[in-house]
Amino acid sequence: DIQMTQSPSSLSASVGDRVTITCRASQTISSYLNWYQQKPGKAPELLIYAASSLQSGVPSRFSGSGSGTDFTLTISSLQREDFATYYCQQSYSTPYTFGQGTKLEIK
Amino acid sequence: QVQLVESGGGVVQPGGSLRLSCAASGFTFSSYGMHWVRQAPGKGLEWVALIRHDGKNKYYADSVKGRFTISRDNSKNTLYLQMNSLRPEDTAVYYCAKGTSMVRGAMDYWGQGTLVTVSS
Numbered sequence: 001d002i003q004m005t006q007s008p009s010s011l012s013a014s015v016g017d018r019v020t021i022t023c024r025a026s027q028t029i030s031s032y033l034n035w036y037q038q039k040p041g042k043a044p045e046l047l048i049y050a051a052s053s054l055q056s057g058v059p060s061r062f063s064g065s066g067s068g069t070d071f072t073l074t075i076s077s078l079q080r081e082d083f084a085t086y087y088c089q090q091s092y093s094t095p096y097t098f099g100q101g102t103k104l105e106i107k
Numbered sequence: 108q109v110q111l112v113e114s115g116g117g118v119v120q121p122g123g124s125l126r127l128s129c130a131a132s133g134f135t136f137s138s139y140g141m142h143w144v145r146q147a148p149g150k151g152l153e154w155v156a157l158i159r160h161d162g163k164n165k166y167y168a169d170s171v172k173g174r175f176t177i178s179r180d181n182s183k184n185t186l187y188l189q190m191n192s193l194r195p196e197d198t199a200v201y202y203c204a205k206g207t208s209m210v211r212g213a214m215d216y217w218g219q220g221t222l223v224t225v226s227s
Contacts, residue, residue: 001169034213036152043202043217044144044152050210087152091212094166096142096154 002026002090006099012107017078021102023071023088032092033071035064038101039084047086048073080106109133109216111203116221123193123225129186129203129218137161137181140206142214143188145199145223155201156188157212171197193225 003026013019023033031051036044046055048064051071061076075082083106088099115127129141143155156177157166165177176189186203200222204214 032210032212034210036214038152043219044214045217046207046213046215049207049213049215053209055215089152089154089212091210094157095168096157096212098152098154101151 001095002029002093002097004088004090004097004099006086006088006102008102009100010103010105012105013078014107015078015080019075019078019104021073021086021088021104023066023073023099025069025071025090025092028068029090029092031067032090033064033066034089034091035062035073036087036089037082037084038087044087078104109205111205111216111218113201113203113218113221116201116223118224118226119193120227121194121225124189124191125193125223127188127190127201127203127221127223129188131184131186131203131205134205134216136179136184139208140211141177141179141186142204142206143177143186144202144204144214144217145197146202146220147196147199150199153199157206158186190223193223195225197223198225199223 033051035048038044110132112130158177174192178187200220202220205216207213207215
């Protein structure tokens with residue numbers, strides 16, 4: 001199975017900050033990497049698919065990059081509603097696996 | 108608009124069985140792969156299973172293989188997860204999710220989840 005490792009596990013930042021979360025796969029996954037946002041008590045929401053494609057309706061301050069084994073999610077200017085937990089997920093091969101999550105908290 | 112509504116969760120004893128359902132609306136259900144994803148209390152997301160649009164191919168996480176069965180009824184726009192030989196570590200909120208057509212394996216709509224508790 002492909003292991004997904006996110007860093008950091010938690011992050012404190014302020015409104016307006018630029019934030020980057022990284023995700024590393026245990027083997028190459030081409031661009032089959034997706035990012036989700038989850039707020040407490042809610043279902044996850046798709047932000048980025050295929051490493052860098054923005055899901056419809058997602059603000060343009062979110063962006064993704066990478067291919068192979070190393071990927072990043074960047075939020076260019078944090079808004080209050082962005083404080084949440086973020087997960088990467090590989091869809092290169094089943095079983096599809098998620099990273100352990102990155103909790104983004106207000107500083 | 109796309110809606111996914113899970114049902115069937117509850118409390119079950121270890122070794123017991125439960126069947127979850129996910130009623131879909133707002134899209135052509137028979138055209139999309141569907142997933143189950145779970146989240147144990149206070150933990151991260153775990154992908155559980157995938158069924159292709161026509162029901163012919165199914166895939167499972169190692170942790171549930173041989174115990175859980177994913178199925179669908181395209182005439183009823185409903186997804187199912189039959190869970191047998193349940194263990195305490197299966198306790199989680201179970202989400203159904205619609206596969207996107209943009210890239211395999213990504214999930215663009217999710218239900219609100221149903222809680223399964225395995226406890227004596």
